[in-house]
Amino acid sequence: MAAYLLTLSHWLLTGAAVLVLMLAVYGLLKALKARQVTAVGYALVLPWLLGFLIWQIYPFAYSFYLAFTDYNVLQPPQWVGLANFKHMFFDDPRFWPSVRLTLLYSFLSVPLGMIGALGTASLLAQEVRAVGFWRTLYYVPSVLPAAATALLWRFMFAGTGLINTFFSPVYKLLHIAPPAWFSDEKLVLPSFVIMSFWGVFGANTVILLASLKNVPKELLEAAEMDGASPWTRFARITVPMISPSLFYVMIMGIIAAMQNFTAPLFINTPGGAGTFLSVYIYQQGFTQFKMGYATAVGWFLMVMILILTVIVWKFSAAYIYYEGETRKGD
Amino acid sequence: MKRGTKLFASLLLTASLGLTACSGGGSSTPTQPGAGGGPSTAAAKVKIRLATWVGADEAKELQGVIDKVNAKATTYEIVSEPIPADYYTKIQTMIAGTTAPDLMWLGAEYMAPYASKGALLDLTDRLPKDSRAAAKVDDYFKPVMDAAQWNGKTYGLPWIAQPVILYYNKALFKAAGVPEPTDDWTWQTFQDAAKKLTDKSKGQYGTTFNGWPPVQMFIWQAGGEVISPDLKSSPVDSPEAIKGLEFYSSIIYNEAVSPARNVISEQGTGDMFKKGKIAMIFGGAADDLDRAPGLDVGVARVPKGPKDRTTFAWTASTAISAQTKNPQQAYDALVDLTEGVQNWKVLAPRKSMATKEQIIKSDPRKEKAADVIIKAAADMRAFRVVPRHPEWDTTFFEQLQDPLYSKKGTAADLAKAVRPKLEALLK
Structure with missing residues (x-):
């Protein structure tokens, strides 16, 4: 109880200090002859700004510093210059396989996932009975915790699991042994890609569905009257009209795929064949006492994501059609 | 009006500085003995935090052991802080954040990494002066005690060997x-x-x-x-x-x-x-x-x-964090607690406790295996x-x-x- 009151008093004091700081900022700005709205505005965003500086900017900047240090968590960091990056690029036998796995996973899972999400969204955009029920059903997977779905998929991919049981007649017909999925080094990547489809039926489908619903009907009707086939209408009208959403889904998909963490953390694979870069960072930092090196790899991952995003962004002008919104207002 | 605003601002600034200083100083309060004592314990007892990886059921058994130790203690009170998942991640984060528990369980494979990085309190000089049974280094099976030592120094007391x-x-x-x-x-x-x-x-x-x-x-x-x-x-x-x-x-x-x-x-x-x-x-x-x-x-x-x-x-020890503010009380708690835990777990890694009676007392379900366990204890070895x-x-x-x-x-x-x-x- 005493400890609780002490914590509570700290809490209240911090709150009071922030409040006083807000008033001080207001007073200071007024004294500097700032306009009333400006002074009030800055005073009101101050709590958020403080939080942003303390909990976002500071760790971000500090991790940049840590990337150039030898930091085992238990002792203060030691400056080592570029040693972490040298080790990463030239000496670490586990780094490049992990980069390769992460990149291949992104290149495979993002396009396949987008096709899946678009297909699902197109189906859900149809005027069918109980469409609300179907839409809810397809959104449910994204409500489940990632750790639980990882375990679920591990059971499904087991040697005598759901997937192998379901396909056992096919295996028998083709005279092949049931695949070992996550237990087979060569099948680890395909297994993760298949598993990634799970993520398709969630936010992405909802975004694309909303976007599909916004495609002006007049355009589709006009094309139909001109004798355009359903495929032509889809490829020439629907896809260009929803391209901004597709672009958004792609960028977010790439970022999420590059940071794939929960599932590979929960699924054991032979010889570390399923060690994605995020998992590798976690292992290095928390189980190998190499937090400095882990932050260096973290920064490498960030730069890699940044480069990929910039590339996708640069090419976006070629295939994204942004006029939909202005036309609607006509 | 303008002058008034200026005065107001400077007043507020001063006040805010004062308040921040206050809250900063306030954080040192809990380190003082007895500050978190509560009404039920004497003000002189220091709280000693113990981190373990026990799950819910085991935590209840451990609490029973701790209660007995606390009842006899005059200078400290052990507070159990179970961390059933991501134990070492959490411990390392607490050490980095200087909020490490006073006592912590460590698997043998963590003793040297932690000790060599200065995270643990060296017990070498305290143990020989202590007459309590659990502090007698010679009574422990040597390979097990070796696992609690690094570079010729002792950093923990083993409480189990399997x-x-x-x-x-x-x-x-x-x-x-x-x-x-x-x-x-x-x-x-x-x-x-x-x-x-x-x-x-x-x-x-x-x-x-x-x-x-x-x-x-x-x-x-x-x-x-x-x-x-x-x-x-x-x-x-x-x-x-x-x-x-x-x-x-x-x-x-x-x-x-x-x-x-x-x-x-x-x-x-x-x-x-x-x-x-x-x-x-x-x-x-x-x-x-x-x-x-x-x-x-x-x-x-x-x-x-x-x-x-x-x-x-496989063996594990209890060690004292180098960050502890009360090394003497933490040490006393460590030795008393070790005695308690050794009377609860099989196998207590002490030669004098490797008896059939002791094993049955700690865990009656191991009666049939007791003879084999005692013979195996003579052959056991931990990792270097x-x-x-x-x-x-x-x-x-x-x-x-x-x-x-x-x-x-x-x-x-x-x-x-x-x-x-x-x-x-x-x-």
Whole structure:
């Protein structure tokens, strides 16, 4: 109880200090002859700004510093210059396989996932009975915790699991042994890609569905009257009209795929064949006492994501059609 | 009006500075003895935080032990802080954030890494002056006490040692007409029996290896070492070590004696044994394998290797954080608590406590196994741990064991290739 009151008093004091700081900022700005709205505005965003500086900017900047240090968590960091990056690029036998796995996973899972999400969204955009029920059903997977779905998929991919049981007649017909999925080094990547489809039926489908619903009907009707086939209408009208959403889904998909963490953390694979870069960072930092090196790899991952995003962004002008919104207002 | 605003601003600024200073100073309050005491305890008792990895049920048992210790204590009060998941991640984060618990459980493989990084309080000078039984270093089994020491100094008191013993399913032995394991068993007898006890068509296997028991045990039994006594070399390519590695890889995932890798990863070796699908399994002395419902389980010492019958023992110690603000009280609590925990866990790693009566007192369910456990205790050995142990262990597994078990190379070739890499991590 005493400890609780002490914590509570700290809490209240911090709150009071922030409040006083807000008033001080207001007073200071007024004294500097700032306009009333400006002074009030800055005073009101101050709590958020403080939080942003303390909990976002500071760790971000500090991790940049840590990337150039030898930091085992238990002792203060030691400056080592570029040693972490040298080790990463030239000496670490586990780094490049992990980069390769992460990149291949992104290149495979993002396009396949987008096709899946678009297909699902197109189906859900149809005027069918109980469409609300179907839409809810397809959104449910994204409500489940990632750790639980990882375990679920591990059971499904087991040697005598759901997937192998379901396909056992096919295996028998083709005279092949049931695949070992996550237990087979060569099948680890395909297994993760298949598993990634799970993520398709969630936010992405909802975004694309909303976007599909916004495609002006007049355009589709006009094309139909001109004798355009359903495929032509889809490829020439629907896809260009929803391209901004597709672009958004792609960028977010790439970022999420590059940071794939929960599932590979929960699924054991032979010889570390399923060690994605995020998992590798976690292992290095928390189980190998190499937090400095882990932050260096973290920064490498960030730069890699940044480069990929910039590339996708640069090419976006070629295939994204942004006029939909202005036309609607006509 | 303007002047008024200015005055107001400067007043506020001063006030805010004062308040921040106040709240900053306030944070030092809880370190003062008795500040968090509460009404029920005397003000003189210092709170000693204890971090453990116990789950819900075990936490209740531990609390019972702690309550007894606290009742007798005059200078401290132990507060249990169980961390059942991500234990070491959390401990390391707390140390980095300077909020480390005063006492913490550490598995043997963490002692040297933590001690070498200055995270633990050195107990070397305090222990000889202490007359309490749990503080007598000589009473501990030497290999177990070694695991709590680094660089000639003692950093913790071991509270458990679990020598590996062999659990076997008597019904399966009878059905296959194989005589039950005795002290005469060697690697050869074990292998032959495992073969006879395997019936793949029934999904029944003689034994199982799966990275457990650790391959080190068999390397030791053959007279080899993975880390030399001076901690400077890793002679994994010595003829003795190769013998151990080859024996291990002749059993693991070999379906003539043991289940395949995917079967193990799906069904779990412990569960397979409890379901009567495995005839012989290696387990820690305190494991629940001998009380599977409907199963008549016998226990035996591990089979003898070419040199001796060394058995691996997992051990853990309680250590004091170097950050503790009350080293004396923390030390007192450590010794009292260790005595309490040693009277609760099997096997208490002290020679004077390795008796049948003590084992039955701590865990009546281990009565049948007690004799075997006591004999095994004489043969037990823990890992030699180095400051960079996690890296060393990862390399040892990923570049020697894993490729060996997946038949990607011979023991001799792989061991020769990995040795310099392992030794680089010892420097």
